[in-house]
Amino acid sequence: MTDPNNTVPWFRDAVIYQIYVRSFADGDGDGVGDLAGIRQRLPYLAELGVDAVWLTPFYPSPMADGGYDVADYRDVDPTLGSLAEFDALLGEAHDLDLRVIVDLVPNHTSSAHPWFAEALAAGPGSSPARDRYLFRPGRGEHGELPPNDWESVFGGPAWTRVEDGEWYLHLFAPEQPDLNWRNPEVRAEFVEVLRFWLDRGVDGFRVDVAHGMIKHPDLPDIGRTQQIQLLGRDELPYFDQDEVHEIYREWRAVLDAYPGQRMAVAEAWAHTPERLARYVRSDELHQAFNFEFLDADWSAIGFRKVIDSSLAATALVRATTTWVLANHDVRRPVTRYGGGEVGLRRARAAGLLMLALPGSAYVYQGEELGLPEVTDLPEEALQDPMWERSGHTERGRDGCRVPLPWSDGTPPFGFGPPDSTASWLPVPTDWGALSVASQQQQQESTLRLYRAALAIRRQHPALGDGTLTWQDSAGDVLVFAREPGFTCAVNLGAEPVRLPFSGRLLCSSDRVTVLEEEGAGTDGTASWCLVLPPDTTVWWTTD
Known part of the structure; x- marks a missing residue:
């Protein structure tokens, strides 16, 4: 809020x-x-x-x-x-x-970044231009193998070899050479x-x-x-x-x-x-x-x-x-x-x-x-x-x-x-x-x-930053309260559930029903329940 x-x-x-x-x-x-x-x-x-x-x-x-x-x-x-x-x-x-x-x-960066163009032109070795990226010699008799077995997030090896024989790291596409943050x-x-x-x-x-x-x-x-x-x-x-x-x-x-x-x-x-x-x-x-x-x-x-x-x-x-x-x-x-x-x-x-x-x-x-x-x-x-x-x-x-x-x-x-x-x-x-x-x-x-x-x-004082308190609930249902006067319940199960209810509905992700329970209390007041369908979340306030 x-x-x-x-x-x-x-x-x-x-x-x-x-x-x-x-x-x-x-x-x-x-x-x-x-x-x-x-x-x-x-x-x-x-x-x-x-x-x-x-x-x-x-x-x-x-x-x-x-x-x-x-x-x-x-x-x-x-x-x-x-x-x-x-x-x-x-x-x-x-x-x-x-x-x-x-x-x-x-x-x-992009491989089209001026830094990478400068690195390619600088040639192999520990030049300042290449040190901005992660260039390494390859493994194998002639350096024909990648420096290690790291894989690109997009698939394939995370290394590409350039014309002078060195390899550069790209954890994503070859057009995205990794920078050397050291x-x-x-x-x-x-x-x-x-x-x-x-x-x-x-x-x-x-x-x-x-x-x-x-x-x-x-x-x-x-x-x-x-x-x-x-x-x-x-x-x-x-x-x-x-x-x-x-x-x-x-x-x-x-x-x-x-x-x-x-x-x-x-x-x-x-x-x-x-x-x-x-x-x-x-x-x-x-x-x-x-x-x-x-x-x-x-x-x-x-x-x-x-x-x-x-x-x-x-x-x-x-x-x-x-x-x-x-x-x-x-x-x-x-x-x-x-x-x-x-x-x-x-x-x-x-x-x-x-x-x-x-x-x-x-x-x-x-x-x-x-x-x-x-x-x-x-x-x-x-x-x-x-x-x-x-x-x-x-x-x-x-x-x-x-x-x-x-x-x-x-x-x-x-x-x-x-x-x-x-x-x-x-x-x-x-x-x-x-x-x-x-x-x-x-x-x-x-x-x-x-x-x-x-x-x-935006309007309710209980929402946004703060804490929550879990309420007792059975089955595949989550119920939590946030102060002052806010309750959220979500039914993640396959069957409707009945929850004790008092207050005012604020909104729900699907239609819910509020029913009067059979048998009023000894003081003559009504008791209510909320019927929460499967795959549904509801907010209500008691404030």
Whole structure:
């Protein structure tokens, strides 16, 4: 909720809306979302009720990985706008009381970055230019084998050999060479990048691959394949190394030097909640995405375990937990939870549960529309590097990046200007019914549910930062209270349940029924119960 006295930092309980820039709104009709399109849709976000927006990378890029291969950290890609357009967007967002967070990509640059061109030209050896990256001689009699067995997150080896025989590390695509964060020049450069955008007025940063910048100095073999399966489950020599926290202490000092509570959120994977909490210690970053919540089993045991462990870990460092159900890298919740009516019902229930929990929450564009994953994109339309790197065995993440439908009619449903028919990924022909225009007219639409829930979250004194208290509940049901006078219940089971009820309903993810129990009390007063259907979350207040 909004703190009228400004005593709680805004980010501790903010709801932040992720904009995947290329897919949100197209302002010029070329089929690619851009800053002009975002500017036109800012009133929609203000009406939705979020506190801030996070913009995925809009910097100059060859787009080998949707902009996460940055060629220039201090400019805007011409296909997406200009610095003047960005400044206008920032000012208009602030006028609507929306803060703006920008994506920072510090683990790697684009292979088109001037630094990498300089490194290639410098030749083998420990030249200053090559030391900005991780170049190494190969193994084998003639250096023909990679320096170790590390794998790219996108598939295949994490090393590519250049013409002079050395190899460079890229934990993602070959067009994304990893930086050497033990190099003082690299560290100094990114401090200046932070200041460049802070001076323009941005409110914070989302730090891409925040767990990845420091690699074990010995570059040891892992000794197995399918290494990505260890992410968040076991130790890896190229992720979550202790030295990474030195970087964030330096960045925190930079952020604290600016007025207005500037912040940073880490995209960090760690194999325990306690290690994840280290990223949000009081002298480091302010938030870290809680991906355990996104991965929780659809059961009361699964969700409660994640909620309890996450709240306990962040409490140790006096931070708040940052909940997330979706982003541009994972299957959309509707599909992940089973698809069709069941998946939509569960996604709505999970969204309402998330917004009731203590801390901050991130909403990925289209989540508020209940959009499903697009699983049948034509192969020729796929652009995610996972598709090629996996030998066409992994379709990648394009299915959650399909442009948003704004209006009824025909594809791409108002994604661009009137009469524009272009979209960089094809939009399903049946998405008109899921469009913003259509859902605004439907009383029980997912869009209206999110608007109502976000309005309540802002107004009710129990919601946002704080704590929760679990209530007794049977079966696959979770019930918790937040003070003053708020209760949330979610039925994760297959059968309706009856819960004791007194108070006033605030909202629910599906229809619920309140019944008078048979037999009044001895004092003649009525007793009531709430019938909660499967896969449904309900909020009520006793205040």
